[in-house]
Amino acid sequence: MTFRASVLDRAGGTFDVREFERPEVPRDGALIRVEYTGVCATDLHIMLGHIPGYEYPSTLGHEVCGVVEEVGADFGGDVRGxxxxxxxxxxxxxxxxxxHCTAxxxxxxxxxxxxxxxxGFSNPDARPAGGGWGQYVLVNRRARLFVSEAPAVNVVLAEPASTPVEGLIRAGFRFGDSVLVQGTGTVGLLAIAAAAFGGASTVAAIGGPARRLEIARELGASTTVDIAGMRDPEARKAAVMAASPNGRGFDHVIECAGVPSTIPEGLGYLTRGGCYVELxxxxxxxxxxxxxxxxxxSRDARLVSSSGxxxxxxxxxxxxxxxxxxxxxxxxxxxxxxxxxGDAVSALQPANGWTLDGVEVGKIVIDPWKA
Structure with missing residues (x-):
């Protein structure tokens, strides 16, 4: 029995769909029939060759949601038991x-x-069922799985949501703190949701365009500032600071835009003793x-980051x-x-205007069974 997977041949290359033999499931393994796998900016950097030492060919796709098709007798449970x-x-x-290693x-x-x-970063010739942009993923006993009864469209967001959740944990976020999020892409929107869900007293966001800002408000942002509509830095600063508690700045500012100029601006939005979170x-x-x-x-500021x-x-x-x-x-x-x-990854490039099929790009997911 065979299955299909997308393979990137080289840096700056192309994605081709290839067929592979479906692997046997060992006693300590589990075979997952992929439902959805997200497309991430990391995938774009791999396609463009921006990751030093990365080995090609590769099957990508690390934001994986699927249904267990076969499980070995010795695999055990998920992370939560x-x-x-x-x-x-x-x-x-x-x-x-x-x-087992020293680290x-x-x-x-x-x-x-x-x-x-x-x-999601696998050589298909060595590990054919090793990435979510394929119909199956085979994992071993070491794998960390999380069972959920939620719809696939929710579960596929767990991996990108983990980064802002980890960032808030590292920042020491507590119930009642105030939060500003810079950037309203998928990670930024999930940062807003995480802060609101965690009991933030105030959540504000700087980003755009209009559709994303509407979603930001639905997810818990009480104030949104459209970066395109407020280009003047002083006017933007006044609007953002007015949204902070007593106009004194935010306890946590979370950078999710990936634009260098956001950093000095974002540090300026911190209250004294606040924490800047670089994501x-x-x-x-x-x-x-x-x-x-x-x-x-002068602000007694703290800086934390999270790459995982x-x-x-x-x-x-x-x-x-x-x-x-x-x-x-x-x-x-x-x-x-x-x-x-290939279309999905290319849509993430600024030169393409973050649009695909005439629609503004939010989170793109791959359904490897879709015709």
Whole structure:
């Protein structure tokens, strides 16, 4: 029996759909029939060759939601102790440390594992069912799965939601804190939802365009500022600060835009002792100039970042996206087949205006069974 998967041949290359033999399921493995897999800016950087040392060819797709088709007798349960059985819908946490190398044994919350097992960045010749842009994903006993009864459109958002959830945890976010989010892409919108769900007293957002700002308000932002409609920095600062508690700034500012100029501006929105959370710069898009005294020390500011997440934050993100209910459908704008993976990734490039098929891009997902 065969299955289909999309393969990127090289940096700057093309995506082609290839057929592979469906793998046998070992006693400690599980075979997942992929339902949806998200398209992420990381996938764009891999296509463009921006990740040093990345090996091609590759089957991408790390935001995986699917249904367990077959499970080995020794696989066990999910991260939360729920049994993993055939027919269960699961989200896949893509990166799993080995637990045995020096970095893992050191017990850091953020291990720098020497032997990561990663779904969504796989050479199909060595691991044909290793990425979510294929009809099946085979995982081993190390894999971190999360069983959910929520619809697939919600569950596929668990991985991108994990980054802002982890960022808020690292920032020390508490019930009643105020939050400003810079950027209203998928991660920014999920940051708004996470802050509101966690009990923020005030949530504000800077971003655009209009449709995304409407979703931001639906997810909990009480104030939204359209970056395109308020280009003057002083006017924008006045509007944003007016939305903060007593006009004194925000406890947490979360950068999700990936634009260097947002950083000094965002630091200026912090209240004294506030925390700036950097999530948006997943690639090198250039330096930014800040004044250490003005932006950081004089404010007693804290800076944290997150390039990943833990099983704990993934589990909390799963709770978040399950609670989104029908609002999850507002975030997903396109569901595309494997043959259109290249179109999906290219739509994320600024030169293409973040539109696809005449529709503004939100979260694009791949349905590998879609004709």
């Amino acid at each position: 729920v049994p993993v059985s055939a027919g269960a819908r699961v989200a896949v946490m893509p990166a799993t440390p080995c637990g 893992c044994k050191a017990g850091s919350r953020y291990p720098d594992c020497e032997n990561w097992d990663v779904v 948006g710069h997943f690639s090198d898009v250039g330096p930014v100039e800040i004044n250490p005294y003005h932006h950081i020390l 997440y833990t099983p704990d934050s993934f589990a909390r993100a799963m709770t978040l996206v399950e609670r989104l209910g029908d609002k999850a459908r507002d975030l997903v704008t396109h569901v595309l087949p494997l043959e259109r993976v």
